[in-house]
Amino acid sequence: MTTRLTRLLRILSICLLCGLIAACGSRKGGGYYKDDGPGDNPPADLDRVPDAVPKIEPLARGPNRPYTALGKSFTPDTSGRPYRVQGRASWYGRKFHGKPTSNGERYDMYGMTAAHPTLPIPSYVRVTRVSTGKTVVLRVNDRGPFLASRVIDLSYVAAYKLGVVAPGSAEVIVERIMPEEIRGWRAQAPTAASPAAITPAPMVAQQTQTPAPVTPSQAPTRAQTPVAMASSDIQVDTVSPRGFYLQAGAFSDPARAQSMATDLNGKVSPDLGASIKIEQSSSNLYRVRIGPFASREAASQASERLRDNAGLSTTLSAQ
Numbered sequence: 118m119t120t121r122l123t124r125l126l127r128i129l130s131i132c133l134l135c136g137l138i139a140a141c142g143s144r145k146g147g148g149y150y151k152d153d154g155p156g157d158n159p160p161a162d163l164d165r166v167p168d169a170v171p172k173i174e175p176l177a178r179g180p181n182r183p184y185t186a187l188g189k190s191f192t193p194d195t196s197g198r199p200y201r202v203q204g205r206a207s208w209y210g211r212k213f214h215g216k217p218t219s220n221g222e223r224y225d226m227y228g229m230t231a232a233h234p235t236l237p238i239p240s241y242v243r244v245t246r247v248s249t250g251k252t253v254v255l256r257v258n259d260r261g262p263f264l265a266s267r268v269i270d271l272s273y274v275a276a277y278k279l280g281v282v283a284p285g286s287a288e289v290i291v292e293r294i295m296p297e298e299i300r301g302w303r304a305q306a307p308t309a310a311s312p313a314a315i316t317p318a319p320m321v322a323q324q325t326q327t328p329a330p331v332t333p334s335q336a337p338t339r340a341q342t343p344v345a346m347a348s349s350d351i352q353v354d355t356v357s358p359r360g361f362y363l364q365a366g367a368f369s370d371p372a373r374a375q376s377m378a379t380d381l382n383g384k385v386s387p388d389l390g391a392s393i394k395i396e397q398s399s400s401n402l403y404r405v406r407i408g409p410f411a412s413r414e415a416a417s418q419a420s421e422r423l424r425d426n427a428g429l430s431t432t433l434s435a436q
Contacts, residue, residue: 153210154282155273160227164424166274167417168254168432169229171241171299180219180238186263191234200236200293204268206244207286208276209261218259225272232259232270233291241294244269245402246279246287250366250373252404252432253278254294278430290369290402302434353395353403360409361416362394363423363431367404371395374403381405384427389419407431 160166176195183192194200214226220238224230231242236257245252253275262270269291271281281287294302353371365381368374374395381393385407396404407423410416416433423429 153208153212155210155226163227163274163277164430165421166227166229166278168434169241169256171254171256171294171302173296173299174239177220177238179221180260184260186234186260189263191260191263193235193237195237197296199295200242201290202268203247203288203290205266205286206246206269206271206276206279206281206289206291207262207267208271208273208281210273220258222258224259227274228272229253229255229275230259230272231255231257231275232261233257233268234260234263236293241299242269243292243294244271244275244279245290245292245367246281247289247369248287249280250368250377250405251279251430252364252367254432254434278432353397358409360411361413362406362408362410362434363416363420364434365405365407365429365431367398367402369402371397371403374405377405381407381429384429385423386426389422391419406434 181193181195183190185191209224209232210226213224216224218224218230218232231244233242236242238257238259240257242255242257243252244255255271255275259270262268267286269289271279273282276282279287279289366374366377368377378393378395385391385393389407391408391410394406394408396406398404407419408416410419413433420431420433423431
């Protein structure tokens, strides 16, 4: 009897040990691994990978229920409230490429996706790197990171486009793209039946003097109509014409947005058929954008020209 009991205890111990090893191999902490990175044959031109295109999707059942990870309890927020948080972003790559995400999809390290501990799955976010103003639009389809020092895990290509791969993490602002904005995003897009509904605004003439910085007191509120700044400044709008835009950066400091816009004004060719604008968002970010373009194809072609001729990397969005 004692021998049989001893054997049974040994078998249980082995099973428990195997379970612990498997748990340690799963992605529970989330984030950057120093031996992680791209696969052996990463796609060419990762800079050209387009942002996720937001759309209204039904919420998945399983990943939107309360859960526990690393001894902590998490309750996904399905209330529909806005979300805007600043904190550290990390990334995950080839170690999890092809493995199931929280909603059962296969993780694609070259797709514009992200993992978040509590945002609805699926949902869409705008992630802006604070130090550069660079912004990407991502689809949340996974859970993590579960470390207190991290607010979001980026896919490898998203981290690449934000310049986060080498440092492993970076300070970002994460904003949920709400359903109202998504509906406007899709409803306002030009249709094939009415391509002339949007006329690109003329390119702003190149500045010949250093613009005066825009102070917060000068910046219009969202309730106001578009406000033109002094003639030496790039216009700051709260509402932009419909169309497709290329975003070059986003800043909490309006003076930095003005500086980038003025610099771009000397790099963007007038024959591009679009103007450089600064748009103040509801979250008080100043977005430097080029547009509008009448179609997604026209905006994509302009993005390639800007990258090839001016070394400028942009993200595409619809107004």
